[in-house]
Amino acid sequence: MKGxxxxxxxxxxxxxxxxxxxxxxxxxxxxxxTVPFEEVEPxxxxxxxPAIWEFSFGDSEFFHLTxxxxxxxxxVAAVAILVFFIIASKKLRVVPKKWQFGLEYAYxxxxxxxxxxxxxHGYEKHVPFLVGIFFLVLVNNWFGEFFxxxxxxxxxxxxxxxxxxxxxxYYVAAGVSEHGLKYxxxxxxxxxxxxxxxxxxxxxxxxxxxxxxxLTLTIRLFGNxxxxxxxxxxxxxxxxxxxxxxxxxxxxxxxxxxxxxGLLVIAIELFLGFMQAYLFTMLTTTYIAGAVSHxx
Amino acid sequence: xxxxxxxxxxxxxxxMPHNVWEIIIGVIVAxxxxxxxxxxxxxNFEKMYQERAAQIEGGIxxxxxxxxxxxxxxxxxxxxxxxxxxxxxxxxxxxxxxAAAIVENARRQADAEAARIVEQARTQIEAxxxxxxxxxxxxxxxxxxxxxxxxVGEALEDDARARRTVDQFLGQLxxxxxxxx
Numbered sequence: 001m002k003g004x005x006x007x008x009x010x011x012x013x014x015x016x017x018x019x020x021x022x023x024x025x026x027x028x029x030x031x032x033x034t035v036p037f038e039e040v041e042p043x044x045x046x047x048x049x050p051a052i053w054e055f056s057f058g059d060s061e062f063f064h065l066t067x068x069x070x071x072x073x074x075x076v077a078a079v080a081i082l083v084f085f086i087i088a089s090k091k092l093r094v095v096p097k098k099w100q101f102g103l104e105y106a107y108x109x110x111x112x113x114x115x116x117x118x119x120x121h122g123y124e125k126h127v128p129f130l131v132g133i134f135f136l137v138l139v140n141n142w143f144g145e146f147f148x149x150x151x152x153x154x155x156x157x158x159x160x161x162x163x164x165x166x167x168x169x170y171y172v173a174a175g176v177s178e179h180g181l182k183y184x185x186x187x188x189x190x191x192x193x194x195x196x197x198x199x200x201x202x203x204x205x206x207x208x209x210x211x212x213x214x215l216t217l218t219i220r221l222f223g224n225x226x227x228x229x230x231x232x233x234x235x236x237x238x239x240x241x242x243x244x245x246x247x248x249x250x251x252x253x254x255x256x257x258x259x260x261x262g263l264l265v266i267a268i269e270l271f272l273g274f275m276q277a278y279l280f281t282m283l284t285t286t287y288i289a290g291a292v293s294h295x296x
Numbered sequence: 297x298x299x300x301x302x303x304x305x306x307x308x309x310x311x312m313p314h315n316v317w318e319i320i321i322g323v324i325v326a327x328x329x330x331x332x333x334x335x336x337x338x339x340n341f342e343k344m345y346q347e348r349a350a351q352i353e354g355g356i357x358x359x360x361x362x363x364x365x366x367x368x369x370x371x372x373x374x375x376x377x378x379x380x381x382x383x384x385x386x387x388x389x390x391x392x393x394x395a396a397a398i399v400e401n402a403r404r405q406a407d408a409e410a411a412r413i414v415e416q417a418r419t420q421i422e423a424x425x426x427x428x429x430x431x432x433x434x435x436x437x438x439x440x441x442x443x444x445x446x447x448v449g450e451a452l453e454d455d456a457r458a459r460r461t462v463d464q465f466l467g468q469l470x471x472x473x474x475x476x477x
Binding site: 047048061064074078082085086089090092093107111127128129131135155159160161162166167170219222226 | 309310311312317320323324325326329333334341348
């Protein structure tokens with residue numbers, strides 16, 4: 001019994017007291033004006049950022065160059081990755097120092113773990129593209145959990161489209177450089193399928209190779225990052241609003257629970273950000289492998 | 297949203313890029329990362345991997361080479377050992393043959409020497425005998441003559457008988473040394 005009381009005191013009463021003290025400090029004072037939830041409500045508008053600098057090309061908003069936070073993030077990520085890798089790769093030694101093990105592990109994770117395993121012979125020439133794309137996706141995903149930025153760049157679909165456009169160009173170009181213009185025939189005419197099925201299969205293959213693949217790459221990366229960021233916003237902003245703006249004690253405590261869950265969601269998002277970067281790179285590699293293979 | 301989408305009358309929401317520049321910047325950034333990795337970063341990594349592989353392979357090769365050298369040396373040593381044993385045997389055999397030859401030679405020389413000495417002694421003895429014989433024959437002749445003259449001086453009348461005696465005697469003398477040989 002004594003142990004039970006001690007356990008309760010340690011794991012229930014003390015945290016509850018601390019939380020209660022925090023709530024008392026953070027909750028609105030009686031009679032204080034509170035912000036209505038509609039004003040902070042997380043939503044699609046959280047993915048629109050004001051322009052830091054803008055330039056108009058004609059009337060249409062669609063051609064309006066708007067430099068905002070996600071765009072700066074994307075460029076900063078690319079520059080940071082390149083500067084880091086260029087400096088680090090110049091210091092590579094045959095016998096690695098301690099820091100080099102980590103770098104080599106990261107590089108080899110894609111070089112051997114993805115490129116060599118999927119592409120096999122002749123994988124070396126695709127390694128630079130795959131490693132670069134992996135780290136570009138990864139760093140921008142993790143910007144969603146990086147405390148200074150807290151926004152995953154790929155949840156802005158325009159950037160994801162640009163990225164996938166490059167990936168699409170890359171695997172088509174890889175196929176063309178492997179097979180010549182015959183690549184398009186190789187890609188869409190399956191082998192080992194009876195001739196009478198061709199009218200059915202070829203349109204499907206065209207759709208799959210040149211429409212669905214880039215589309216799913218875009219939607220998967222964008223959707224995961226968008227939804228993940230929205231989930232974090234719901235728990236963190238909603239929880240925060242319940243603590244600081246609601247006059248109901250029940251809501252205050254619920255807000256605390258939601259906020260704690262928000263931190264958990266952020267941890268999951270870290271993992272998902274890695275997962276999506278890995279998946280994106282792996283699918284890209286698979287598409288390249290399909291484009292350069294001879295036995296489609 | 298965009299003027300492009302007015303005919304569709306559909307709101308794509310967040311699935312619609314805010315503006316075309318996002319796509320352009322996305323392409324530029326992705327292509328730039330690709331280019332920089334291909335041009336500046338991966339060559340360094342590949343060079344390092346190649347050097348490492350070469351060093352490891354070189355080490356293995358060196359070890360194999362050393363192993364081969366050791367093997368060759370051992371074979372050579374064994375061969376030398378075997379040939380040294382054979383050589384010793386050959387030398388021993390040769391020495392044996394030589395020794396036999398030397399002994400044979402020495403014996404032959406000794407035999408020859410002995411034969412020569414014997415021959416020399418025989419020749420000398422023969423010569424001395426001949427000389428003695430000649431001398432004796434002369435002396436015997438003169439002694440006989442003296443004896444004969446003494447005999448003759450006393451009994452010359454029996455001349456024919458005396459001559460016959462002398463001849464007989466001389467003939468005996470002449471025959472006697474031949475008997476002695």
